[in-house]
Amino acid sequence: METDLHAILRSLRVWDPDVTDLRPFDPDTAPPTPLPLFATWFAEAVAAGQPEPHTMSLATVDEEGRPDVRIVMLHGADPDGWSFATHATSRKGRALAARPYAALTFYWPVLGRQVRVRGPVVSAPSEESQADLHARSTGALAAALTGRQSEELASPAELRRASEAAWERARANPGEPSPTWTLYRLRPETVEFFQGDPDRRHVRLEYRSTEFGWSRTLLWP
Numbered sequence: 590m591e592t593d594l595h596a597i598l599r600s601l602r603v604w605d606p607d608v609t610d611l612r613p614f615d616p617d618t619a620p621p622t623p624l625p626l627f628a629t630w631f632a633e634a635v636a637a638g639q640p641e642p643h644t645m646s647l648a649t650v651d652e653e654g655r656p657d658v659r660i661v662m663l664h665g666a667d668p669d670g671w672s673f674a675t676h677a678t679s680r681k682g683r684a685l686a687a688r689p690y691a692a693l694t695f696y697w698p699v700l701g702r703q704v705r706v707r708g709p710v711v712s713a714p715s716e717e718s719q720a721d722l723h724a725r726s727t728g729a730l731a732a733a734l735t736g737r738q739s740e741e742l743a744s745p746a747e748l749r750r751a752s753e754a755a756w757e758r759a760r761a762n763p764g765e766p767s768p769t770w771t772l773y774r775l776r777p778e779t780v781e782f783f784q785g786d787p788d789r790r791h792v793r794l795e796y797r798s799t800e801f802g803w804s805r806t807l808l809w810p
């Protein structure tokens with residue numbers, strides 16, 4: 590039986606009041622810089638039961654200017670930027686080497702909130718990248734040691750062999766380096782906070798980094 594994609598689409602709603610808590614957001618009460626507001630919204634998403642609030646879309650462009658986007662984990666957000674980690678040799682790693690600029694999007698549907706962060710990206714020094722990896726789980730290390738991210742895979746059996754060997758190495762030596770694994774920091778130039786509104790008068794507050802500090806601007810939804 591064929592799946593009726595369009596019938597399913599018609600049956601779906603965004604921000605069903607049974608599951609989504611659309612809270613009023615008064616931009617006049619927003620702090621002068623974006624990081625504290627991000628931390629507050631992140632904590633509120635966690636408290637509201639948002640699954641996996643620490644996953645985000647990472648958009649990059651390759652050297653020909655063609656965009657790509659995928660999900661990665663947030664490793665931190667502090668005055669140095671929003672951080673994530675991946676292989677420098679992956680597709681996104683190569684795109685970032687050619688065009689060190691990216692955009693992140695968080696979507697927290699339980700609160701009808703979206704946060705968008707854009708700016709240049711810098712790589713952390715190798716020691717810091719390795720320390721970040723070694724502070725994570727054995728599985729994260731095994732995945733990093735499996736390597737070859739974004740290369741063509743000949744067969745699932747080939748992955749199984751490489752992954753089993755990587756798990757063994759990760760268990761035997763929790764400090765084993767994964768030389769291409771890199772912690773990246775996106776230094777924000779703009780950070781937009783979007784709060785959904787039941788009457789579609791969504792609030793969009795954009796922080797812009799200027800030579801005098803952060804400015805705040807409202808945007809039409």
Ligand SMILES: Cc1cc2nc3c(=O)[nH]c(=O)nc-3n(C[C@H](O)[C@H](O)[C@H](O)COP(=O)(O)O)c2cc1C
Nearest residue numbers: 644659660661662674675676679680681682738739
């Ligand atoms: C929930 C989730 C979290 C992920 N986290 C990461 C991550 O932190 N780092 C990473 O390299 N890939 C992560 N991935 C895999 C990426 O989405 C992507 O498949 C991979 O990095 C290869 O992307 P690329 O070919 O564009 O380089 C994650 C995927 C999902 C679904």
